[in-house]
Amino acid sequence: MKAVIQVVESATLKVSDKLISSIKCGLVVYFCVEKEDDEEKLNYFAKKIAQMRIFVDENGKMNRSVKDVGGEILLVSQFTLAGNCEHGNRPSFTLAELPERANALYLKLGKIINETYQLPVKFGVFGADMTISQKNRGPVTIILTDNK
Secondary structure, eight states: OEEEEEEEEEEEEEETTEEEEEESSEEEEEEEOBTTOOTTHHHHHHHHHHHOOOEEOTTSSEEEOTTTTTOEEEEEEOGGGGOBOSSSSSOBOTTBOOHHHHHHHHHHHHHHHHHHHOOOEEEOOTTSOEEEEEEEEEEEEEEEEOOO
């Protein structure tokens, strides 16, 4: 599993020019499931995403979580994070999980974050060609992996 986590002031997600999701202050999380990823890792990812202190406090220090700032999460499935660029110029995506299982784990991650950490989670459309506009803050971008 991999996630790219970005702090945003706002973000919108559209499919075919139709607004699907939008958030104000919060996180945009691009999430990838790879083959042989254990479902138990979802709890680790949910906890890290919900509790990571990457928002600035009154002293200018990264000391607040998305919940501390009353933020939301836009969770976007992105299989291209599994891309292997070691050979040639076209990434190989053989490490990406099959769509059915990847979608199920993607949705489950959102459910865990919402139910366990009481955070609003909005979703993209799995497998769709999405247009995402975001106003990044910081910028702050964190890459979270499961360190297989």
